[in-house]
Amino acid sequence: MNETIPMEGIKVSGDLIRLNVIDASLPEELLTRFLRGLTDNRINMTLFIGGKGSGGFQFTSCIAAPDEERVRTLTAPVPELKACLEFSAPVDLLSVFPHQFNLKAVGLSLMALGKAQIPLHGFCSSLSALTFITDHTDLDQACSVLQGSFSLHADPPRTLC
Amino acid sequence: MNDRDHALLDKTLETRAAYWESRIKTYGFQRLTDLTLFEITLGRARIDSLGRAFCRLGDAGVGFHLVSSRPSSRGLEVLLLAPAQWTTVIEEHLRELLEGPDKGMGRTSAAEMVFFQGPHFGDRSGIVHTTLQALAAKEVRITAMACSGSCIYLVLPEGRSQEAVGALSEVFEIPKAVSHKRSMPAG
Numbered sequence: 388m389n390e391t392i393p394m395e396g397i398k399v400s401g402d403l404i405r406l407n408v409i410d411a412s413l414p415e416e417l418l419t420r421f422l423r424g425l426t427d428n429r430i431n432m433t434l435f436i437g438g439k440g441s442g443g444f445q446f447t448s449c450i451a452a453p454d455e456e457r458v459r460t461l462t463a464p465v466p467e468l469k470a471c472l473e474f475s476a477p478v479d480l481l482s483v484f485p486h487q488f489n490l491k492a493v494g495l496s497l498m499a500l501g502k503a504q505i506p507l508h509g510f511c512s513s514l515s516a517l518t519f520i521t522d523h524t525d526l527d528q529a530c531s532v533l534q535g536s537f538s539l540h541a542d543p544p545r546t547l548c
Numbered sequence: 549m550n551d552r553d554h555a556l557l558d559k560t561l562e563t564r565a566a567y568w569e570s571r572i573k574t575y576g577f578q579r580l581t582d583l584t585l586f587e588i589t590l591g592r593a594r595i596d597s598l599g600r601a602f603c604r605l606g607d608a609g610v611g612f613h614l615v616s617s618r619p620s621s622r623g624l625e626v627l628l629l630a631p632a633q634w635t636t637v638i639e640e641h642l643r644e645l646l647e648g649p650d651k652g653m654g655r656t657s658a659a660e661m662v663f664f665q666g667p668h669f670g671d672r673s674g675i676v677h678t679t680l681q682a683l684a685a686k687e688v689r690i691t692a693m694a695c696s697g698s699c700i701y702l703v704l705p706e707g708r709s710q711e712a713v714g715a716l717s718e719v720f721e722i723p724k725a726v727s728h729k730r731s732m733p734a735g
Contacts, residue, residue, distance in 0.1 A: 491606025497599030513697035
């Protein structure tokens with residue numbers, strides 16, 4: 388397990404907040420209304436991870452921190468929606484790439500973050516990157532433990548493939 | 549130009565641009581079948597154990613198509629989508645997570661996946677909304693959705709991915725030559 392695997396880079400996307408529906412489930416109609424509001428206001432979700440439960444949809448997403456007030460404003464008139472949505476403290480997205488669909492890359496990352504007791508609020512793979520949601524207050528430590536888990540270039544590229 | 553001219557230019561020449569299409573372009577839909585979806589709910593303190601299990605699976609040569617996790621009231625809900633050929637091996641390696649006093653909960657099901665990308669998908673609004681609206685219009689039910697980077701992933705119950713591609717094709721623009729291309733399985 389001490390073996391490291393090569394990664395080409397690490398990227399940080401900051402100035403984000405997390406927007407969740409965790410303890411409730413959004414009925415389809417409310418989810419659509421919420422997403423239409425974001426679209427109409429041109430609010431982008433940097434990350435979206437959702438799943439369907441028995442009572443509706445649950446998700447976690449990340450939006451730019453400056454958009455928080457606009458989201459609060461557009462959800463305020465809908466009490467059922469407002470009651471379901473949780474806004475978190477500032478978070479960052481840390482992406483390492485390329486994962487090459489290797490579960491060991493996922494495993495090493497989780498072990499490193501878990502061992503360092505860095506709260507993890509979600510993660511997701513894409514075609515090239517593994518992206519982790521961590522608190523902004525843990526950014527430096529999270530970067531450090533992820534860099535320590537992989538054989539990164541001395542000056543890793545900051546652009547994401 | 550003096551300071552006043554600069555101030556005037558700052559106010560009048562600001563350019564705001566946004567990428568917009570009447571019909572959102574994609575690079576085509578990729579459809580994968582013969583997959584198994586592993587859904588695991590476990591306490592946050594066990595993330596290290598999950599990492600160890602994934603490392604062992606990686607060492608065993610098991611690949612994946614999608615891995616994601618989001619918070620739930622019981623900790624983290626983790627999805628692992630992999631080729632069905634690895635089902636038994638993965639179940640064996642995840643078993644220890646589902647045993648013991650602080651055991652997690654697990655579920656395994658046959659699944660399919662559709663994923664796609666398009667221009668500027670990573671930094672523009674409305675893609676998730678359009679996707680879910682297109683699926684709802686045809687009553688296509690998804691199991692999970694993940695959007696990270698510039699890619700949209702849809703996890704569907706077995707036998708439903710073709711319907712999903714059909715529904716999405718009515719709303720999104722697709723290049724004809726690659727509209728239903730199937731990519732290589734991982735692992």
